[in-house]
Amino acid sequence: MSQIELDVRNLKVFFSTPQGNFLAVNGINFQLHRGETLALVGESGCGKTVSALSILRLLPEPPAKITSGEIIFAGRNLLSLNAKQMREIRGKEIAMIFQDPMTSLNPVLTVGQQVIETLLRHKSLNKKEALKISAQLLGKVELPSPEEKLKQFPHQLSGGMRQRVMIAMALACEPKILIADEPTTALDVLIQAQILELLENLKNETGMSMLLITHDLGVVTEIAERVMVMYAGEGLETGSTKDLLDSPHHPYTKGLISSRPHLGSTREKGQRLTEISGSVPSPHQRPTGCAFHPRCDWSTEQCKTQKPLLQTPNQNRQFSCHLQPGSI
Numbered sequence: 001m002s003q004i005e006l007d008v009r010n011l012k013v014f015f016s017t018p019q020g021n022f023l024a025v026n027g028i029n030f031q032l033h034r035g036e037t038l039a040l041v042g043e044s045g046c047g048k049t050v051s052a053l054s055i056l057r058l059l060p061e062p063p064a065k066i067t068s069g070e071i072i073f074a075g076r077n078l079l080s081l082n083a084k085q086m087r088e089i090r091g092k093e094i095a096m097i098f099q100d101p102m103t104s105l106n107p108v109l110t111v112g113q114q115v116i117e118t119l120l121r122h123k124s125l126n127k128k129e130a131l132k133i134s135a136q137l138l139g140k141v142e143l144p145s146p147e148e149k150l151k152q153f154p155h156q157l158s159g160g161m162r163q164r165v166m167i168a169m170a171l172a173c174e175p176k177i178l179i180a181d182e183p184t185t186a187l188d189v190l191i192q193a194q195i196l197e198l199l200e201n202l203k204n205e206t207g208m209s210m211l212l213i214t215h216d217l218g219v220v221t222e223i224a225e226r227v228m229v230m231y232a233g234e235g236l237e238t239g240s241t242k243d244l245l246d247s248p249h250h251p252y253t254k255g256l257i258s259s260r261p262h263l264g265s266t267r268e269k270g271q272r273l274t275e276i277s278g279s280v281p282s283p284h285q286r287p288t289g290c291a292f293h294p295r296c297d298w299s300t301e302q303c304k305t306q307k308p309l310l311q312t313p314n315q316n317r318q319f320s321c322h323l324q325p326g327s328i
């Protein structure tokens, strides 16, 4: 396995709200290797985005507070850096793209003004040089007529084009890590496939690492080498994409895989897709023992009271469950 680019250790994120206090992320651990794509997967509310925002220290404090852990990048713990040091890293060393580019782009500034802003903030360029590089970046993300696009406002572009602009802005300073938070969810299927292919090509071309946040196992299969399945703020199972999807050890992973629609499946007309019963617990009412036990078909009395320990059946695989590997 290649060099570790990002090492997240025992990260805990606490929220203080009028409804009560809760841990949104409860001690997750993962490593992102140089040049790889790691996907954080799970249903909405399982802590994926909070984990990603914690890396860039973008959570509003309060109500959020990172109460423990380390995020090691380039030999430094990001959690111990001051605001100025973090500004140097954001956008330059670690960049992020979001689900809905319309809410991330400024509607009253042209595309050009927004792309050059990123370049001018982090590079020693004059405006003319920044504009030239901006056009090259838009060409790199395969936007037709880049010079024209620089003069347009976000509302004049389609959803897929806006996402390409966001990717261009994220890549402007050649980051070592790109965090992509549900980058294709707001797009139709055809554009989604194009954006995924673009991200994969850019990653291979630049050698950057990618942390992909998604609820969609189809997207994971397309571009992620490894996966961490999250639930109720915890990492339940980690492994290579193929291994994990071919033989899940954790019942939640198995449930996610089974509830995926398959092209060419032999389902009878009108037959419903398999689903995981129940819903993700409210963070204020985290179940005791294994957080997944109210929804798990294999749950026992032990699961209701005892939190399962992490099992490591081999060096590339980890999961937290009282069951032995191969039991489901």
Ligand code: SF4
Binding pocket: 250, 251, 252, 290, 291, 292, 293, 294, 296, 297, 298, 299, 300, 303, 308, 320, 321, 322, 323
């Ligand atoms: Fe299910 Fe028990 Fe494993 Fe939790 S620990 S996933 S409840 S079998």
